[in-house]
Amino acid sequence: MQKHIISADSHITEPPGTYVDRIDHKFKDIAPKMVRDDKLGDMFVIKDFERPIPMGLVAAAGKNAKELATFGVKFDEMHRGGWDPEARLADQDRDGVYAEIIYPTVGMMLCNHPDFDYKKACFDAYNLWIAEYCDHHPDRLVGMGQTAMRSVEEGIQDLRKMKEMGLKGVMMPGNPKLEDYDSAIYDPFYEAAVDMKMPLSFHILTSSADNFKARGPKINAFMSIIRGCQDIIGTFIFGGVFERFPKLKVVCVEADAGWVPHYMYRMDHAYDRHRYWLEHGTISKMPSEYFRENVYTTFQDDYVAFQVKDLVNVHRMMWANDFPHSDSTWPWSQDVLKKQTANLTEHEKELILHDNCAELYNLSV
Numbered sequence: 001m002q003k004h005i006i007s008a009d010s011h012i013t014e015p016p017g018t019y020v021d022r023i024d025h026k027f028k029d030i031a032p033k034m035v036r037d038d039k040l041g042d043m044f045v046i047k048d049f050e051r052p053i054p055m056g057l058v059a060a061a062g063k064n065a066k067e068l069a070t071f072g073v074k075f076d077e078m079h080r081g082g083w084d085p086e087a088r089l090a091d092q093d094r095d096g097v098y099a100e101i102i103y104p105t106v107g108m109m110l111c112n113h114p115d116f117d118y119k120k121a122c123f124d125a126y127n128l129w130i131a132e133y134c135d136h137h138p139d140r141l142v143g144m145g146q147t148a149m150r151s152v153e154e155g156i157q158d159l160r161k162m163k164e165m166g167l168k169g170v171m172m173p174g175n176p177k178l179e180d181y182d183s184a185i186y187d188p189f190y191e192a193a194v195d196m197k198m199p200l201s202f203h204i205l206t207s208s209a210d211n212f213k214a215r216g217p218k219i220n221a222f223m224s225i226i227r228g229c230q231d232i233i234g235t236f237i238f239g240g241v242f243e244r245f246p247k248l249k250v251v252c253v254e255a256d257a258g259w260v261p262h263y264m265y266r267m268d269h270a271y272d273r274h275r276y277w278l279e280h281g282t283i284s285k286m287p288s289e290y291f292r293e294n295v296y297t298t299f300q301d302d303y304v305a306f307q308v309k310d311l312v313n314v315h316r317m318m319w320a321n322d323f324p325h326s327d328s329t330w331p332w333s334q335d336v337l338k339k340q341t342a343n344l345t346e347h348e349k350e351l352i353l354h355d356n357c358a359e360l361y362n363l364s365v
Helices: 025-030 084-097 106-110 116-135 152-164 185-195 217-222 227-238 261-275 286-292 301-308 333-339 346-360
Strands: 004-010 033-037 041-047 098-102 141-146 169-171 200-203 250-253 295-299 318-319
Touching: 004 295, 004 318, 004 346, 025 116, 025 301, 098 116, 106 116, 116 141, 116 152, 141 152, 152 169, 152 185, 200 227, 200 261, 227 250, 227 261, 227 286, 261 286, 286 295, 318 346
Parallel strands: 004 098, 098 141, 141 169, 169 200, 200 250, 250 295, 295 318
Antiparallel strands: 033 041
């Protein structure tokens, strides 16, 4: 492929000082901090969280599957590119990736923190850190900011600050403080997002539905991690948000895409057959039409997604490597892509691996 490959979903590994060095002084003593346990390794301790966040899987890219473990990893043993922007370029080159859309790691878990004031302080600190990190190589490191969504007005202010800091989009918490995202109270926020060209991203594991609980063996819970994103997409579509804001762009991050054709079909069936007795917002088109136009999906190791490209909008599909997390395709991304994109034309490859992401975030790479 002649064009540079862009990963639409990669991550950083928050270094120990991410929050404590930048957070509002009122929260400094309770800011998320890294602690070391001789047996369990390094972990982030967060106020009001029952368990600390272990580092074992957050930077396990490239490890053999038999080596994956939740605990027992120290910060200085992890990929340096997770916090060092210079080392990150070497990681990108090794994987055949030129640029990455970058999301947090600990910040994902903070999305579900019950204290919105605390969450706001943490996200403000993170935004400062990620802006500093990406500023070293803004053409290759593309940061997403975070907002706590305590209020509509504050959310708009956060968008404006992120834009000024050079961040290209916003990672939303799965649940806002007030009502839900289909409420008309959020219309000014969506209008601002459209005007500022700041796409809204909803990542897996960032909503209350992402509790990793499922019946049966523990591995069965892994199958449920896309459900929270599906619920959010349905809320936007059936709630009439895209009807009111047809230019609003929402990104469904790391939830795969092979399921999308059936989900769109199922939405259309629900609306066609059951809309007269099931409550929903005002929409003038079939649900699948909003999905095709307004929703982008990112995926890494998803063979099925490439096979069903003709059943979805190929202009809304974006590949990612998820570096440096345990589900990452790094450093084997080129081998994975060679196999999984064998049925695609060169134009389709360019769309999924470069064009769609570059257009969405207005990148010139």
